[in-house]
Amino acid sequence: MLKYLSKKAFELIPTFFGITLISFFLIHLTPGKPTDVMSELNPKMTPEARLRLEKYYGLDKPIIVQYAKWLSRLITCDFGESFSQDKRLVWDKIKERLPITIFINFVALILIFLIAIPIGIRCAIRPNSLYDNITTVSVFIGLATPTFWLALILQLIFGVYLGWLPISGIKSLGYEGMSLLGKMWDFTSHLILPIFISIFGGLAGLSRYMRSNMIEVLNQEYIMTARAKGLSEKAIIYKHALRNALLPVITILGLSIPGLIGGSVIFETIFAIPGMGQLSYMAVMTRDYPLIMALLVIDAFLVLIGNLLADIGYALADPRIRVK
């Protein structure tokens, strides 16, 4: 088990460097420099001043040198300082925004699994029943809905017309003066819509996936054997089939993280949540190289951790993998 996991963890290292390499080159080789933004905003910027600026940020050096320098700093967890006006350390900027994004996505991920798996099972038990057909159509509607649009519609309904939920930020103005319970409700009510939106897309895909796995497992011969020896339908489904049908779903855990991160950019921008997604959007719009690279690295790191967790889950659930 330990050997298997350390092998898996070791495999992540080249992937990680591959990601940084591709991202770095893609971002630095695309036309459009961060100094363009600075000079557009400043009419007094002369070509000489611009060169000085590029030199200051090390943008005049060959890209290989820039990458090597960036990488050597990364080893010591130094992401450098932001190109933006405040010149703050990139890590400081990220640090204060990381918790809220991780919190929302973590809650969303758990809810997705808790809701989608039972739905998928129920559909698989009676394929093409009324329940299954309604779910199937809902799943496709879910996949086809632009989440940012749904977010706007919900803001309009619950925030503007009904006035039940706040539509932006994570705290109300009078937050400091509230009682503990009031603070908790205030925080929760701000997060209901964002979490709902980030669950929405994942739910459809996962329940569909769970359904097809379960159907496949239920057609296996060992299930027929279990039926033949007279086990109750409950025991067959929850003891024999479920465990096997869940295996591929675990892999989805790792694969769904990039989607959640992409989703964060959208819903954090819409709901004005001061998290990583909003920071990503700002970094991209101001072409803040160090910040963009740091965000990509952290995102990639989260994705790889997700993959590793999926591998651990897989090994725990399936003895065949542990032994191999």
Place this chain on the structure above:
Amino acid sequence: MIIMNMFWKRFKKNKLAVGGAIFVFLLVIVAIAAPLFAPQDPNAIDVDSILQLPSVIHPLGTDDLGRDVLSRMIWGARISLAVGFVAVGIATLIGVILGAIAGYYRGLIESLIMRLVDIMLTIPSFFLILTVIAFVGPGIWNIMVVIGVTSWMGVARLVRAEFLSLNEREFILAAKSVGASNTRIILRHILPNALSPVYVYFILGIAGAILLESALSFLGLGVQPPAPSWGNILASGRENMEIAWWLVVFPGMAILVTCLSYYLLGEGIREALDPRLKT
């Protein structure tokens, strides 16, 4: 031919898929013949009829410059569908080429390609797309290319898997034994047999690309106004969302119904190609 007949027979039974196919077909016609269908010039500014509710003259209302929303959406269909089609076309082309090379030649080149696939799947692609588009500028061609270049991995995996299994079949061995060249075997013998999952991917991918373009437009990085796309009609409607719901509701519904049709059509084709999935 027999296979095609069986395919049709199974496909026709799936009412939802047929509905999706009809809708997609009609939409493509409307998009191609946009000038015939659009009641007004999509860019005609009319200061006397700003933000008007849906009415007989403007069935879907007008926007903040008094432009007819229905006409803009019909022209927008053209752009949104074109972005979806071309972007997925690029992705499919890259995926088929790399998947075929990996699956046919095996060895080092296969490990390199599949490693690249793994890495690309791990990069949060939406953020990467956002970054690249913010740098190169948000033109319609840039968007098609960037979406295409970042979403070929699924096809590559599918095609490689098909190649791996087809490579072992006797008719390939026969082709090799009569001395057919590698290129001929790949193009004439394996590829035509490996394409059926790619068709399904293509149809489903178009829906994904339309959604992606609309999300980019929403963040101001999609197709740039005044050219109308469903995403940017929605994005510009957001500012007046509280007083003019129709600017947000209709383009969103258009995206939803279109993508839904593509998904139903794609699933219908998938099931008709492989009836085992149905059960």
